[in-house]
Amino acid sequence: MAHENELNLKATELRLGLPGTDESEDMVSIAKNNKRASPESVEDSGSKANSAAKSGDHETSSASKAQIVGWPPVRSYRKNNLQSKKAESESGMYVKVSMDGAPYLRKVDLKVYNGYPELLMALENMFKLSIGEYSEREGYEGSEYAPAYEDKDGDLMLVGDVPWDMFMSSCKRLRIMRGSEAKGLGCAV
Amino acid sequence: MAYSFPEEVLEYVFAFLSSDKDRNAVSLVCKSWYEIERWCRRRIFIGNCYAVSPQIVIRRFPKVRAVKIKGKPHFADFNLVPEGWGAYLYPWISAMARSYPWLEEIKLKRMVVTDESLELISKSFKNFKVLVLSSCEGFTTDGLASIAANCRNLRELDLRESEVEDLSGHWLSHFPDNFTSLVSLNMSCLGSEVSFSALERLVSRCPNLKTLRLNRAVPVEKLPSLLRRAPQLVEFGTGAYSAEIQTDIFSNLVEAFSGCKHLKSLSGFWDVVPAYLPAMYNVCSRITSLNLSYATVQSPDLVELISQCPNLKCLWVLDYIEDAGLKALSSYCKDLQELRVFPSDPYGAEPNVSLTEQGLVTVSAGCPKLQSVLYFCRQMSNAALIAIARNRPNFIRFRLCIIEPQAPDYLTLEPLDTGFGAIVENCKELRRLSLSGLLTDRVFEYIGTHAKKLEMLSIAFAGDSDLGLHHVLSGCESLRKLEIRDCPFGHKALLANAAKLETMRSLWMSSCSVSYGACKLLGQKMPRLNVEVIDERGSPNSRPETCPVEKLYVYRTVAGPRVDKPDFVWTMDEDAALRLS
Numbered sequence: 001m002a003h004e005n006e007l008n009l010k011a012t013e014l015r016l017g018l019p020g021t022d023e024s025e026d027m028v029s030i031a032k033n034n035k036r037a038s039p040e041s042v043e044d045s046g047s048k049a050n051s052a053a054k055s056g057d058h059e060t061s062s063a064s065k066a067q068i069v070g071w072p073p074v075r076s077y078r079k080n081n082l083q084s085k086k087a088e089s090e091s092g093m094y095v096k097v098s099m100d101g102a103p104y105l106r107k108v109d110l111k112v113y114n115g116y117p118e119l120l121m122a123l124e125n126m127f128k129l130s131i132g133e134y135s136e137r138e139g140y141e142g143s144e145y146a147p148a149y150e151d152k153d154g155d156l157m158l159v160g161d162v163p164w165d166m167f168m169s170s171c172k173r174l175r176i177m178r179g180s181e182a183k184g185l186g187c188a189v
Numbered sequence: 190m191a192y193s194f195p196e197e198v199l200e201y202v203f204a205f206l207s208s209d210k211d212r213n214a215v216s217l218v219c220k221s222w223y224e225i226e227r228w229c230r231r232r233i234f235i236g237n238c239y240a241v242s243p244q245i246v247i248r249r250f251p252k253v254r255a256v257k258i259k260g261k262p263h264f265a266d267f268n269l270v271p272e273g274w275g276a277y278l279y280p281w282i283s284a285m286a287r288s289y290p291w292l293e294e295i296k297l298k299r300m301v302v303t304d305e306s307l308e309l310i311s312k313s314f315k316n317f318k319v320l321v322l323s324s325c326e327g328f329t330t331d332g333l334a335s336i337a338a339n340c341r342n343l344r345e346l347d348l349r350e351s352e353v354e355d356l357s358g359h360w361l362s363h364f365p366d367n368f369t370s371l372v373s374l375n376m377s378c379l380g381s382e383v384s385f386s387a388l389e390r391l392v393s394r395c396p397n398l399k400t401l402r403l404n405r406a407v408p409v410e411k412l413p414s415l416l417r418r419a420p421q422l423v424e425f426g427t428g429a430y431s432a433e434i435q436t437d438i439f440s441n442l443v444e445a446f447s448g449c450k451h452l453k454s455l456s457g458f459w460d461v462v463p464a465y466l467p468a469m470y471n472v473c474s475r476i477t478s479l480n481l482s483y484a485t486v487q488s489p490d491l492v493e494l495i496s497q498c499p500n501l502k503c504l505w506v507l508d509y510i511e512d513a514g515l516k517a518l519s520s521y522c523k524d525l526q527e528l529r530v531f532p533s534d535p536y537g538a539e540p541n542v543s544l545t546e547q548g549l550v551t552v553s554a555g556c557p558k559l560q561s562v563l564y565f566c567r568q569m570s571n572a573a574l575i576a577i578a579r580n581r582p583n584f585i586r587f588r589l590c591i592i593e594p595q596a597p598d599y600l601t602l603e604p605l606d607t608g609f610g611a612i613v614e615n616c617k618e619l620r621r622l623s624l625s626g627l628l629t630d631r632v633f634e635y636i637g638t639h640a641k642k643l644e645m646l647s648i649a650f651a652g653d654s655d656l657g658l659h660h661v662l663s664g665c666e667s668l669r670k671l672e673i674r675d676c677p678f679g680h681k682a683l684l685a686n687a688a689k690l691e692t693m694r695s696l697w698m699s700s701c702s703v704s705y706g707a708c709k710l711l712g713q714k715m716p717r718l719n720v721e722v723i724d725e726r727g728s729p730n731s732r733p734e735t736c737p738v739e740k741l742y743v744y745r746t747v748a749g750p751r752v753d754k755p756d757f758v759w760t761m762d763e764d765a766a767l768r769l770s
């Protein structure tokens with residue numbers, strides 16, 4: 001009836017799911033909202049024990065299909081291996097950044113940057129300061145500020161000495177030090 | 190006039206026959222050859238543990254030294270076979286413990302193995318040498334401890350892809366100090382850390398150790414110590430290949446790898462940090478087999494490594510390799526025979542990597558010896574499949590998994606019938622085929638017409654009607670294993686081709702349209718088949734006869750209906766109607 005069309009009952013219908021999704025995606029929308037890959041909910045107990053521990057950390061890029069048991073045909077141990085890796089890779093690598101004299105700290109995701117220049121530029125923008133050029137001999141000699149980081153052993157290190165990958169895996173937090181204090185953090189160690 | 194060679198001579202001649210097919214043929218010649226052969230057969234392969242009973246095997250072959258037994262159907266790998274279905278090892282071990290005191294080898298696939306079985310093995314066979322547990326489950330590290338402690342002559346302990354309840358790593362320490370016979374150890378599926386010093390000492394005192402596959406818990410900085418103690422290694426699997434990069438670890442690794450002049454196969458690489466991959470470059474020129482299927486590294490790093498391996502014959506890798514990486518593979522590795530590309534994000538709806546059908550086309554064009562492929566991807570076209578088929582008529586295994594069920598040719602939106610048709614038409618030696626994508630009955634017509642050497646076929650979400658199944662059952666002369674899921678096949682083709690099922694090892698059908706009544710009929714018609722209905726909704730008698738069963742597993746057997754069925758499995762036979770009440 002034309003009358004019903006004008007009322008647009010469908011638009012006001014109470015459903016679980018994002019607006020604009022239709023009936024067949026309802027069940028799936030729940031999964032999408034929760035942003036969880038839940039292969040463990042449709043599979044046998046065989047893989048549950050392994051998957052359950054990881055269910056809290058899951059993020060799917062865009063799970064828009066209800067998952068079918070045993071499809072795609074990938075064995076449990078392979079899936080588990082990838083899921084834990086995915087959780088790691090998608091959760092970002094956030095480290096705290098403190099700046100001497102600033103009232104509060106910030107956080108940056110190291111994964112977002114491809115190398116030192118990008119990271120330093122981002123820090124410069126974030127804190128409205130200038131860090132200057134890195135040189136192996138002089139560190140950040142002459143700059144107002146110098147970036148340093150705390151590594152896994154708890155030591156305070158100058159940013160830029162080691163390859164980017166190594167830095168990413170060992171950096172626990174960043175600290176932007178005043179240039180005057182940074183003297184002495186040069187590479188001569 | 191009856192004459193023949195003396196038995197001893199015949200026995201001597203038969204000893205040169207290693208293939209089961211040859212020995213089976215020999216035993217059909219005449220009664221005396223049958224007798225002689227059965228007394229001297231030393232190795233048995235049982236493709237389906239329920240096709241025969243331990244008693245029948247032992248009665249016919251009293252002097253066996255090596256057994257290989259397979260249990261659950263292949264789709265158990267993807268959780269389609271409910272827990273508790275069967276394939277228990279214990280009855281076999283308890284029978285063999287009495288009758289085969291000189292048993293040396295047990296190789297199992299998809300069997301349920303308990304600690305009790307392992308302990309019985311370790312105590313019953315004085316000269317026990319080889320234990321391979323492939324995709325098995327049901328045991329704990331305590332069972333492994335029994336094997337380690339009691340098998341004084343053990344050569345191989347291989348747990349590939351088994352699900353082991355890992356109570357502790359202590360089992361390894363049970364190998365006695367005077368135990369030196371180890372040749373192969375694969376513990377890659379285990380979770381716990383073993384005592385590293387025990388592992389070091391074990392490796393040190395076993396001069397014949399050729400295969401060592403570690404588990405994830407062994408960190409990369411410990412590898413050099415092991416490699417240095419076993420420079421004779423041919424196959425090596427690392428543990429987690431990551432650590433904070435330190436130059437001394439790296440240089441130790443380089444040195445240790447360099448010392449292994451016989452390494453041909455590498456695997457492991459969990460959590461790999463790309464910066465550590467170059468440590469292996471010194472051995473890459475001899476590498477023929479590389480399993481990088483746990484290595485979550487990007488294409489450029491993979492290509493760096495692969496470009497150093499001109500003798501590569503077998504590569505397992507994640508789809509991070511991308512089309513570009515496969516192009517590089519096809520130019521560097523001209524000896525490649527087997528390629529498996531696994532999905533890094535099987536459940537994501539959108540592609541996360543740039544891997545398409547093009548990668549497979551390129552490899553099929555560039556690698557003239559490529560014969561075995563397992564490829565997961567998200568798009569395929571008939572044109573690509575036709576090109577692949579023309580490039581590589583020498584395929585013997587072609588397993589393609591397009592991740593989206595019923596995905597059509599992405600260029601034309603047509604079914605992929607002609608593409609797969611080209612594969613079976615050109616690849617005359619094809620023995621194994623897995624289909625995916627949008628497929629009609631037509632593809633089965635092609636398969637039935639051309640795939641005369643096909644032994645194993647896997648079908649999912651394909652076909653329109655029973656005609657499809659009929660083409661396969663009536664046309665594929667060499668078919669041994671057929672596994673089907675989510676296809677609109679009913680009973681007509683099955684019943685019309687019932688006799689065919691006795692020429693095959695097994696048929697699996699799940700989420701199809703085979704009615705309970707049809708299953709009963711098949712069971713009644715074919716007494717030498719076990720027609721197993723697997724249904725977790727309760728007895729099929731509580732539903733109409735026309736109701737399709739959840740899962741159907743049909744296999745030939747000389748052992749009759751099995752006696753160890755769980756409560757969700759029913760065997761259809763003469764007495765089915767009486768028993769199921």
